[in-house]
Amino acid sequence: xxxxxxxxxxxxxxxxxxxxxxxxxxYVLGLAAAARGDRPKVCFLPTASGDADHYIVRFYRHFSxxxxxxxxxxxxxxxxxxxxxxxxxxxxxxxxxxxDVDQVLLEQVRAHGLDVAxxxxxxxxxxxxxxxAGSLCWFAEAMTGYHGKSRPVEGIGLIPASNAVHYDKExxxxxxxxxxxxxxxxxxxxxxxxxxxxxxxxDLARVVSSRPESKAYRVESVNDEVVELALPVTYLGAxxxxxxxxxx
Numbered sequence: 001x002x003x004x005x006x007x008x009x010x011x012x013x014x015x016x017x018x019x020x021x022x023x024x025x026x027y028v029l030g031l032a033a034a035a036r037g038d039r040p041k042v043c044f045l046p047t048a049s050g051d052a053d054h055y056i057v058r059f060y061r062h063f064s065x066x067x068x069x070x071x072x073x074x075x076x077x078x079x080x081x082x083x084x085x086x087x088x089x090x091x092x093x094x095x096x097x098x099x100d101v102d103q104v105l106l107e108q109v110r111a112h113g114l115d116v117a118x119x120x121x122x123x124x125x126x127x128x129x130x131x132x133a134g135s136l137c138w139f140a141e142a143m144t145g146y147h148g149k150s151r152p153v154e155g156i157g158l159i160p161a162s163n164a165v166h167y168d169k170e171x172x173x174x175x176x177x178x179x180x181x182x183x184x185x186x187x188x189x190x191x192x193x194x195x196x197x198x199x200x201x202x203d204l205a206r207v208v209s210s211r212p213e214s215k216a217y218r219v220e221s222v223n224d225e226v227v228e229l230a231l232p233v234t235y236l237g238a239x240x241x242x243x244x245x246x247x248x
Contacts, residue, residue, distance in 0.1 A: 003035050003125020007138050007158060007199045010131035011165045011191025013210050015062040016055065017131065022062075023210035023236040024196050029067060031198075032127045044072040045114075045134070075112050109137065115156045122158055132165050135197075139163040141185050143177050150176030152185055159199055162188030167217070169193050177219060178226045187220025195233060207233045208241075 008031070013024045032040035044059045046052065056072055063070040109115050122128055128138065136142030139155040142163040150173055155163070164177040167190045174190070181187055189197050189204065194214030198206040207216045218229045234241055 004200050005122050005125065005158075006031060006035070006127045007122065007197075008127070008129040009135035009138055009159075009163065009189075009191065009197045009199070010129065011135065011167055011195045011197075011214070011216065012131055012169065012193030013196065013214075014131050015058060017193065018210060021210050024194075024208070025062065027196070027208055027236055028127060028129045032068075035125055035127055039066075040068050042068045042070045044070065045130075046072060046074070073114075075109075075114070109156070118156065119158060128158075129196075135165050135191070136163045138199075139188060141180075141188075143173060143180060145170060145173055145176070150180075152180050159188075159202055160186070162186050162219075163197075164188070164190040164219070167192045168215070178228070181219055181221050182224075182226050187218070189216060189231075190219055190228075191216045204231075207231050209233050209235050210237070211235070212237070 008024075008028050010024055013021075015022070015025055018024070029040065029042070032042070042063050044056070044063075046055045046059070059072065060070055109118075118128065130137065133144075136144065136153065137155050139159045139162055140157045141152050142155050143150050143165075144153040145151075145166070152162075162177075162181065162185050164173050167173055167177075169192070177190060191197055191207075192214045194211035195207060195209045195216045197204055197216060198208060209215075212235045214233065214235075216231045216233060218231055220227055
């Protein structure tokens, strides 16, 4: 069976932002297990943090409970981790968190040829995910923000749309995203902290959340007016929330 191409893009959340709330991470692990086996490999790319030691330690603590085989790739510190992302077959590229280094992240990814490797992994059916910078990188364009200043940035382009993250926690992002879309940026998706966009191929298949109140939106220009549409969201903590399954 051909494995589907899957990306789960967090607006914000996961182990680095939600201590004690594993819902989003468990969702991605479920997808990876369905795609590759009950104990998938998980490769962490901590590039956006500058390969900070504390971030890497938190990753191993969170993902070393026997549910998966964790590893990481360091681009800033080549003496640590591995330099061969293809050998790792990353089932979760949780490449994230600080929005002030989004451009640095993307420059490092391209400089090391990691954009090509990640595309190959995606096409092979490896489940990719990430929060903040690790969300926007998958899209054609996205909104980066630092100290209240938002601007467009070019992503890897696996998803032919745009992306905005931290949509509820950083108030400058919504108006900046609307202005960018009005100015010609392709329409796309905005996600609040705790919400995640699950793509199968290039299409949005589902929105899930780790918090009951988290929301996500479709944002596009229609007749020279920016329209924002709230998307249906499945709260993963609900009693009737479906378990993740391998998408067809």
